[in-house]
Amino acid sequence: MSHVVLVLVETVNDYLPLLEHEGFELILAPTMASRAAAIAEHGARIDAVLTRGPLGLFAEEMAALPLLKIICVIGAGYEQVDLQAASNRGITVTNGAGANASSVADHAMALLLSLVRGIPQADAGIRRGEWNKLRQPSxxxxxxxxxxxxxxGLAIAKRAANGFDMSISYHNRQPRPDTPYTYCASVAELAAAVDFLIVATPGGSDTRHLVDAPVLDALGPHGYLINIARGSVIDTDALIAALASARIAGAGLDVFDHEPQVPDALKTLGNVVMTPHMGGQSPEAAQGTVQLVVNNLLAYFSGQPVLTPVRLPTPV
Known part of the structure; x- marks a missing residue:
């Protein structure tokens, strides 16, 4: 019997044949309207869902999918998937941890270099007929x-240490003694110890506003902030205030609180470089993430352990 996968993502269509080649029937529903219609029409047949962290899957949607057995999330984050509802139903959840790490790490370094070296400002100046040689930090x-x-985070550290001779410090839920990098017990301690601070942690309630006004003050007027994780990790109001008052030197942002809406206050600041949540978007990353979904689905439906399980809360 063919397994039916409801596909809610909109960025990997070129690689969906990888799923079809393995015999999966796909129902594409990339908008909220088509998603509701697909669940209403095909809900009784769907036993797997492919989604992204910001798109998620909600408890009422799971309730309308009686055969649902597994939710596969493209990317590392799964903040809008109702994990409690999945746990209560015994539904397996997987994510794409590591599949797009190279692409995201490349983008983090690109944002950092563009921001610190003033690339957007220099480019804009030349297009206006100017020749202003900006003196920017190395x-x-x-x-x-x-x-x-x-x-x-590890992919970023490798690029920074091996390519740019940077010293690397980090904050994590647990120290990583398997790495040569310096552990800091708090985000504020980390911010105070570095020139550049990159956010690469998952979103969700556990990390909400982890970077707040005191952390930005610890980073200081010569410090730069990069976020390629989730907008919720940074207190956006505090960030705007710090940028506007030059309490930090600048910020490179690929993620925002209410995508695709971006605060107008950020758009008016000259010390910000922004991209539209494209860090994980590359042909290599898209193929890798879909292949990981294929591998997880094949493992699950053959009775084997999935490759990248998400830890679920205790059923209630």
Whole structure:
């Protein structure tokens, strides 16, 4: 019997044939309207869902999918998936941890270099007919702090240490003694010890506003902040205030609280570089994430352990 996968994502269509090649029937529903319609029409047949962290899957949707057995999340974050509802139903949840780490790490470094070296401002000046040679700080041999030393954080650290001779410090839920990097017990301690601070931790309630006004003050007027994780990890109001008053030197942002809406206050600041949540978007990452979904589904439906399980709360 063919397994039926409800596909809620909209960014990996070129690689969905990987699923079809393995015999999975796909129902594409990339908008909220088509999603509701698909669940109403096909809910009795769907036994797997493919989604992203911001798109999630809600308890009432799970309730309308009586055969649902597994939810596969593309990317590391799963903040809008109702894990409690999944746990209560005995539904397995997997994520894409590590599949797009190289792409996200590349993007983090690109944001950092663009921001610190003033690339957008220099480009805009030339297009206006100007020739202003900006005197911007060097990136080499600086101190880099990483919040979240998972697959993405480790990939960033490797690029920074090996390519730019940076010293690496980090804050994580637990120290990583398997790495040569310096552990800081708090985010504020980390911010105070570095020149550049990169946020690479998952979103969700546990990390909400982990970077707040005191952390930004600890980073200081010569410090730069990069966020390629989730907008919720940073207190956006505090960030805007710190940028506007030059309490930090600048910020590079790929993620925002209410995507695709971006606060107008950020758009008016000259010390911000922004991209539209594209850090994990590359052909290599898309293929890798879909292949991981394929591998997880094949493992699950053959009775084997899934490769990247998400830890679920205790059923209630």
């Amino acid at each position: 990136v080499a041999a600086k101190r880099l702090g990483i919040i979240g030393l998972g697959a993405v």
